[in-house]
Amino acid sequence: MGNKVPGIVTAERGLRLTRPVALVGMMGSGKTAVGTALAVRLRVPFRDTDEEMVTAARMTIPEIFERDGEAFFRRRETEVLQRLLAAGPGILSTGGGAFLRAENREAISRLGVSVWLRADGELLWNRVRHKTTRPLLMTGDPKATLFALLEDRTPAYAEADLNVETDPHVSIAGMTDRVIVTLERAGVLA
Numbered sequence: 001m002g003n004k005v006p007g008i009v010t011a012e013r014g015l016r017l018t019r020p021v022a023l024v025g026m027m028g029s030g031k032t033a034v035g036t037a038l039a040v041r042l043r044v045p046f047r048d049t050d051e052e053m054v055t056a057a058r059m060t061i062p063e064i065f066e067r068d069g070e071a072f073f074r075r076r077e078t079e080v081l082q083r084l085l086a087a088g089p090g091i092l093s094t095g096g097g098a099f100l101r102a103e104n105r106e107a108i109s110r111l112g113v114s115v116w117l118r119a120d121g122e123l124l125w126n127r128v129r130h131k132t133t134r135p136l137l138m139t140g141d142p143k144a145t146l147f148a149l150l151e152d153r154t155p156a157y158a159e160a161d162l163n164v165e166t167d168p169h170v171s172i173a174g175m176t177d178r179v180i181v182t183l184e185r186a187g188v189l190a
Contacts, residue, residue: 015189017044017089020112022081023179024099024160026150027134028127029117030175031093037176038091042189045090049098052080061095065135070097078104085111096149097136100156109161113188115179116160121147123168162186 021038023031032048039046050061053076057064064073077098084092085107092112098104099114108114125143128134139145157163164178183189 015184017042017091017183018188018190020085020088020090020092020108021183021188022085022092022094022099022108022112022114023117024094024108024114025096025117025157025166026119026124026146026153027096027136028124029096029119029166030172031117033172034117034175034179035091035093037172038179041176041180042091045087046093047084047087047090048093049077049080049084050093050095052084053077053095056080060133062133062135062138074098074101078107082107096153099160100153105156105159113162113183113186114160115182116157116163117166117175117179118157118163119166121150123166124150126168 023035023038025031035048036046053064053073054060056076059067061073064076074097077095078101081092081094081098081104084090094104099108099116105114125146128137128146129143131137134142136149137145162182164175164182166175170178180189
């Protein structure tokens with residue numbers, strides 16, 4: 001299947017992904033939803049660092065944080081990220097904190113391309129406020145924590161190769177179109 005709208009790139013038009021695309025950004029920015037749709041449209045694998053961590057550890061992300069701490073989690077996340085990047089072209093959804101580490105940004109730049117799904121704090125809050133799977137938001141004031149994380153992380157996210165503005169009025173398919181057009185303009189689709 002796929003979108004046959006003129007100007008929108010799909011695998012049917014013969015364009016293919018030339019290297020891994022790592023979606024970066026805050027929790028709730030759409031990395032998993034848009035990434036999954038993007039992988040389907042481009043007919044490439046979808047890989048998720050958080051899912052890989054859960055599978056390898058046989059426990060949830062909050063359980064890993066509680067048992068081993070954030071520093072341990074981030075070290076393992078780097079290992080998983082490097083392995084997934086080495087797997088070749090595909091769409092990679094990274095954890096919200098993965099792109100903060102310089103070694104992760106360097107690995108993504110060397111082996112692939114980073115795309116920041118940029119979203120404002122209110123949109124992020126509306127998407128994550130009812131989730132209980134976000135260990136960094138398990139605070140007395142999760143909204144303030146989210147906004148502080150966004151402020152702290154924005155400089156690192158701004159180092160992404162490409163960025164696409166997330167819009168609450170645009171569907172997942174529409175956001176996928178935006179990412180595909182951005183990738184095509186950057187020469188990541190050939």
